[in-house]
Amino acid sequence: MVEHDLKIINQLGLHARPAALIAQTAGNYKSTLSLTKDQVRVDAKSIMGVMMLAAEHGSTLHLCAEGPDEKEAAQAIKQLFENKFNEEF
């Protein structure tokens, strides 16, 4: 199992587009991926689950990946957060 704490550094937080990116990216991997915020745990492959976290700028999420490609999957999701979901140029 791979775990990471991820901080949301893009100004707008996890709105529809970043949530879509997360769900899309997570969907590319076989591993089970979950995101947890304030004890609420959701499937990272579900766009609505991710949106429902309502994670705003500055908050921290806990990522959990488990499965055959857990390392790559966790890395890919981590990268999205670090790149601010490619939305601030």
Next chain:
Amino acid sequence: MLVLKGIAASPGVAIGPAVLLPGENFALSRQYIAQNEIPAETQKFQSAVNQTLAELDQCEQKVLGTLGAEYANLMSTHKLILQDPAFHTAILHKIQHEQLSAQAAILFTLQELAASFHKIEDSFFKERRNDLFDVGKRLANNLSGSKDNFLASVQKPSLLVAHNLYPSDTINLREHKILGFCTDVGGKTSHTALLAQSLNIPAVVGLSTASKDVHAGDTLIIDGENGLLVINPDRYTLSNYRQIQRDLKKTEALLKTINHLPVVTQDGHPLKLFVNYDPRTDTKDKKHLVTDGLGLLRTEFIFMGTPVPPSEDEQYNVYVATAKRFDMRPVTIRLADLGADKKPNFPLDEFDQDDNPFMGCRGIRLLLKNPELLHTQLRAIVRTACEVPAQLGIMIPMVTSVEEVRRVRRAFEEVLAEFAAAGKHPVNKIALGAMIEVPSAAIALDGMIGELDFISIGTNDLIQYLMAVDRVNQEVAHLYDPCHPAVARTLNLIIQTAHKRGKTVSICGEIASDTKMLPLLLGLNVDALSVTPRMFLRVKNNIRNSDFEHCSDLAQAALLMGSSDDIRKLFEQNNENENP
């Protein structure tokens, strides 16, 4: 007459008769099914999902062609919602285990999901319920086969009043006879509001009771400038708004009539006017603009969101398409300005976490540390110039010294030699220039100008570095000041140094679109401006209304001033005198 105050969602004024969008039709025709109907009901749900997906695909294509990639993203978000495992599993579970009809299963799942969205306090996230219901409504319609033809049935130009309007409805408004719309719910950040803005339809949202207060056929005024809805206005108000509407139209029409006219001041001083271009948000409207070319193609987007660096082919395709899009007029390609807040997904040399990223390894510093990245991008650009008669310029970002320029020029000449060895030569000479955005490059420009064919000033970063102010940091953002005497003096120094050696200077950055600051730029004798497509005609109009001699006097006065306040007052007063 009744006036309701809402939220201004999209600017403009619309006047006309009201039509009311019929309420949501989620009425259940049947709630439960028999055990032996489960397979058929499951099948029915699956085919409704497929049909909805096909519709969304179609919609996405349509939006891509009219509004650009940014809005097409919204449709792909809707597709993701539709395919969401949580959504699917919940609905199938309800059909197969609770023996609910597909219709009831969708409705109940939507309600459950909406309830959990409703608990969220942040308004931005609450808005997302709309996306959810938009998808749900489409799905339910496809299930029952009832087609929503209301908008198509509107016969004369009207204003639409709705409790709630979904993004997918909004996209189709312009094809129907809808001049403007207002809704009870919604906020400024809703997708519906954003779509209305891009469609140029006046809109007011968040009116609470509009759909109850308005009757079909009432005369309405939708004031998207102030967020007002006027129901059955009196004669005085109506004539007042007609005047406002005429004034707005006049300005807009005037802007359109100057599209084909040359960019020249009243006293005959010519200027080049370019656009900053992003292929991802290109639209039909923008294609109508008559420009001198593309002043700044930011190439970072090609490098973002991919696990490996983009190949020569991928980049070549973007550059050729861009050159064709601009009918072979000049196109300036900025080498990838990666680093700082733009970090690619693929591994790079010397790319550790910087504490101070804007002063860290970004722009040309990063490219020189990763020579294969620079080499591939230069090859893609040179290949473009060999294949099509484009007029290309290469712009180096974040230059601080002549040594960097020399290294890029060497790399560029090596690439030219590679192509020459294969018998290929650029149809037109490729110019090599630099983005001047670091104070050291501005101050020591005389040392590097001989190595450059042109320069462009990136004022956003230049001002940020001159003031040592991070614009994103709210504690200091107010110190970011285009009126600071250092800005005018640095611009003057750059332009004078370049002109002495016969090189042209363009300015790209927000200051180029600022009506108040335009006289300064003109007066300092800049050769070209590059602005966003949205501001293009406005800037052109402002240049055409300017007097170059007068601007020169203003600029000379500003150069002698020692405080931001004095300079700001000078240009504000000038602006008031020119545009009373």
